[in-house]
Amino acid sequence: MALKAIHIHRVYGEDMLRRSGRRTKYDIYAEILEVVRRLEPCSLTRASYGARLPVDRAKKVIEKLVSAGLLHEELINDKKRYRITGRGLEFLEVYWKMREFMVILEG
Secondary structure, three states, X not given: OHHHHHHHHHHHHHHHHHHOOOOOHHHHHHHXXXXXXXXXXXXXXXXXXXXXXXXXXXXXHHHHHHHOOOEEEEEEOOEEXXXXXXXXXXXXXXXXXXXXXXXXXXX
16 A cells, blocks of 8 residues: 555656645655655754755654654664654655545536
8 A cells, every 4th residue: 555655757857746735744744754764764954854844843743753653763883774664654654645546627
């Protein structure tokens, strides 16, 4: 199922996020999750750059995603790194499916 979410992201995700201008909090959650999924184990700095967010704002979003069980925080060489959880992958699958419907409705 995760592969389908990735495919939907490639087809609809980037263009939709760029076209719509302002991102919703759910767009930001999905973008952080996608960056962490691609780069895991992922640092806060890499996640913030990948999601085009200031580090302080990305930190708050990541803390929220960790507390919701969508990301897992671990220490590697005394540095915090993040990995996406099964629940995070499930969020992405549902998110990209909803975005697919939004494209259909907007078009």
